[in-house]
Every structure is written in C-alpha cells, then in structure tokens.
Amino acid sequence: MAVEEELTKTKAFIRHVITGRWFMIFASCLIMAVSGATYMFGLYSNEVKxxxxxxQSTLNLISFFKDLGANLGIFSGLINEVSPPWVILAMGATMNFVGYFMIWLSVTSRIAKPQLWQMCLYFYIGANSQSFANTGALVNCVQSFPRSRGSVIGLLKGYVGLSGAIFTQLYHALYGDNSKTLIFLIGWLPAAVSFIFLPTVRVLSITPQPREIKVEFHKG
Known part of the structure; x- marks a missing residue:
C-alpha cells in the first residue's frame, strides 16, 4: 500500500508539473530557441546561390522575401484571436517544414530547378512560420504571467536571438560543414519541437503570485 501511495503521489506530481505554467514557459523557451532560422541565412545563402x-541581385531578392515573411506577423495575430494556441503552433510547424524542405529539395537537385517566384515563395513561407511560433508561444506565456510580462517577453525574445548560435552548434555537431544539411535541419527541428509541445502551450486560468518574479531570477 505504501508503494502504491508513493507511486500515486509521484504520478500526481508529474502531472502537476507537466500541466503547470512553469513547464509551459520551459516549452516556450525551447520553441523560441529553434525559431530564429532567419538569422542564419548567411550560413547557407552561398549554397543557394x-x-x-x-x-547576387537574385539572392538579394530572395533575402527580401525572407525578411518579409519573418516580419509580417499580422496573419498569425489574427488567427490567434479566433483559435487556440495549438492551431497557431501547428500551422507554424507545417509552414516551417514545407518551406525549408522545398528549399532543401531544390538546392540538392532532388526536384527540378524551381522558378524564381517559387523560391521566393518557399523562403517567405519558411520565414513566416517564425511569426506563428512567436505568437503561439509568446502571447500565451505573457497571459500566464500577467505580473511579469516584461521579464517573460525579454526571456523568450532572448532565446530567439540565441537560436542562431544554438542552431550553429547543433549543425556542426550533427552534420559537420555541409551547409545543405543545415537547410534540412532548419526544416525539421523547429517543426518537431512545436509538435511535441502542442498540448503544453495553452491558455491557463491562473492566480498571479506576488513572488513569481523572484522565482524567475532565483540564483542557486
């Protein structure tokens, strides 16, 4: 009986952790940490070229559509107003995989050379997925920590900035210096992370805690 009671308590504790807002912000940090693929364009742009x-002028045009997709977040914002967070994250993951997977197929000559407008569209779709990941993860974390909005935004946006360095280290560790496989990594990794945490990132009804800001910046 004692063993069963301890097992029940352990399961209850694990369930409490996984369904809590602190695990949600952890999941959101991981999503944001792999959502900065647009910062790594310089690592594989020469391979595309x-x-x-x-x-160079054609590459600059492609880069423009990449930047356009990365900064045009109105669609993800409007969809977020009428749908749950998992829809936004699922759409972003799908767009990320489709966009960068098509770029990888084109660069590796697994499909016929696409038209320029098609490549611009692939880059736009892949880059625009970043705004869906940002909206799905960031907005809900801010709502879950109403007394620490500034800290949460700074923390999560900081992970987006670090994602370039994180991706670079993963790329060199897994694939060496093959820049074509970096495009493939950018295609599948963010999509996989978003799909894994689809049930975790959600709207929570919480009671603000006065000391939550101290927990976020607690030094052990």
Whole structure:
C-alpha cells in the first residue's frame, strides 16, 4: 500500500508539473530557441546561390522575401484571436517544414530547378512560420504571467536571438560543414519541437503570485 501511495503521489506530481505554467514557459523557451532560422541565412545563402546559379541581385531578392515573411506577423495575430494556441503552433510547424524542405529539395537537385517566384515563395513561407511560433508561444506565456510580462517577453525574445548560435552548434555537431544539411535541419527541428509541445502551450486560468518574479531570477 505504501508503494502504491508513493507511486500515486509521484504520478500526481508529474502531472502537476507537466500541466503547470512553469513547464509551459520551459516549452516556450525551447520553441523560441529553434525559431530564429532567419538569422542564419548567411550560413547557407552561398549554397543557394551556387547550387541554383543565382547572381547576387537574385539572392538579394530572395533575402527580401525572407525578411518579409519573418516580419509580417499580422496573419498569425489574427488567427490567434479566433483559435487556440495549438492551431497557431501547428500551422507554424507545417509552414516551417514545407518551406525549408522545398528549399532543401531544390538546392540538392532532388526536384527540378524551381522558378524564381517559387523560391521566393518557399523562403517567405519558411520565414513566416517564425511569426506563428512567436505568437503561439509568446502571447500565451505573457497571459500566464500577467505580473511579469516584461521579464517573460525579454526571456523568450532572448532565446530567439540565441537560436542562431544554438542552431550553429547543433549543425556542426550533427552534420559537420555541409551547409545543405543545415537547410534540412532548419526544416525539421523547429517543426518537431512545436509538435511535441502542442498540448503544453495553452491558455491557463491562473492566480498571479506576488513572488513569481523572484522565482524567475532565483540564483542557486
């Protein structure tokens, strides 16, 4: 009986942790940490240029659509107003995989060389997925920590800035210096992380805690 009671308490504790807002912010940090693929364009842009025979002006045009997708977040914001967070994250993960997977197929010559407008569309779709991940993770974490909005925004946006360095280390550790596989990594990793944490990031009804800011910055 004692063993069963301890097992029940352990399960209850694990369930409490997984369904709590602190685990949600942990999941959101992971989502944001792999959502900064647009910062790594310089690592594989030369591969896109040489593999598809583009000149610098063409590459600049592609880069424009990449930046347009990364900064045009109105669609994710509007969808977030009428749908739960998992819809936003699922859409972002799908767009990320489709966009960068098509770029990888094009660069590795697994499909016929696409038209320039198609490549611009692929980059736009892949980059625009970042705004869906940001909206799905950031907005709900801010709502779950109403007394610490500034700290939460700073923490999560900081992980977006670090994602370039995180991706670079993962890329070198897993694939060496093959920049084509970096595009593939950018395609599947953010999508996988978002899908794993779809049930975790959600709207929570919480009671603000006066000391939550001290917990966020507690030094052991």
């Amino acid at each position: 040489t593999s598809l025979g583009y000149d």
